[in-house]
Amino acid sequence: MVTENKIALVTGGSRGLGKNMVLALAEKGFHVLLTYNSRQDDAQEVVAAVEALGQKAVALQLDSSHVGSFDAFYEQVSRTVQETFQTDRFDFLINNAGTALHASFAETTEAQFDEMMNIHFKGVFFLTQKALPLLNDGGRIINISTGLARFSVPGSSAYASMKGGVEVFTRYLAKELGARGITANVVAPGAIETDFGGGRVRDNQQMNSQLASVTALGRVGVPDDIGGIVAFLCTEEARWINAQRIEASGGMFL
Numbered sequence: 001m002v003t004e005n006k007i008a009l010v011t012g013g014s015r016g017l018g019k020n021m022v023l024a025l026a027e028k029g030f031h032v033l034l035t036y037n038s039r040q041d042d043a044q045e046v047v048a049a050v051e052a053l054g055q056k057a058v059a060l061q062l063d064s065s066h067v068g069s070f071d072a073f074y075e076q077v078s079r080t081v082q083e084t085f086q087t088d089r090f091d092f093l094i095n096n097a098g099t100a101l102h103a104s105f106a107e108t109t110e111a112q113f114d115e116m117m118n119i120h121f122k123g124v125f126f127l128t129q130k131a132l133p134l135l136n137d138g139g140r141i142i143n144i145s146t147g148l149a150r151f152s153v154p155g156s157s158a159y160a161s162m163k164g165g166v167e168v169f170t171r172y173l174a175k176e177l178g179a180r181g182i183t184a185n186v187v188a189p190g191a192i193e194t195d196f197g198g199g200r201v202r203d204n205q206q207m208n209s210q211l212a213s214v215t216a217l218g219r220v221g222v223p224d225d226i227g228g229i230v231a232f233l234c235t236e237e238a239r240w241i242n243a244q245r246i247e248a249s250g251g252m253f254l
Helices: 015-025 040-052 067-085 110-134 157-180 195-203 203-211 227-235
Strands: 005-012 031-036 056-061 090-095 137-143 183-189 247-249
Touching: 005 015, 005 067, 015 031, 015 040, 015 227, 031 067, 040 056, 056 067, 067 110, 090 110, 090 227, 110 137, 110 157, 110 195, 137 227, 157 183, 183 227, 195 203, 227 247
Parallel strands: 005 031, 005 090, 031 056, 090 137, 137 183, 183 247
Antiparallel strands: none
């Protein structure tokens, strides 16, 4: 059984994989802080779903690409955990928030590159750094990467490069935070049927079939294939997993 009152902070928890992670964490008995960028109604639906599972949840607005907002965000987190959970810290940070970019290397603009950098690498780096005073010793950091950091598919050079940076960053987190008993790991999903990237994997049948054909299990993923992995990494049973990249792709491009 999990210890009561452990709290996870999940960025981008209002839809897609993030929503699935939030619900899986709640099913494990954890309370959840989830962030959303603009879709407050969706976030509140997730909060209600967590409460229906018997746990507490709060949705907070966050633009994870805007580092200048992080101090104010964590002040809000501090107030929220005190008011809602009667504590002053949280236990698990799941850096999930992100957006897609599909553009060839030759056509990627500097503005697109900067957007990917700010959301997927710079934002993750400094949101994690600024979480340290509020993160309990013995806590967990889980960064979400992508199968595209291992295999290459044209059109994802900027996005995947940032995720590659996050994977290196995660190993440094594990090394430098080990003295506090904090582990850091990466979960790298393969192709998943969500609205990410405009729902290309979900809605484009030709793409869906092609990706399924290069996957050992013969299909693309669904959100339920991912959330439970993140939740497991927050359990006591996963305490000795550290500095690892766990790809959850069903065996793509083997």
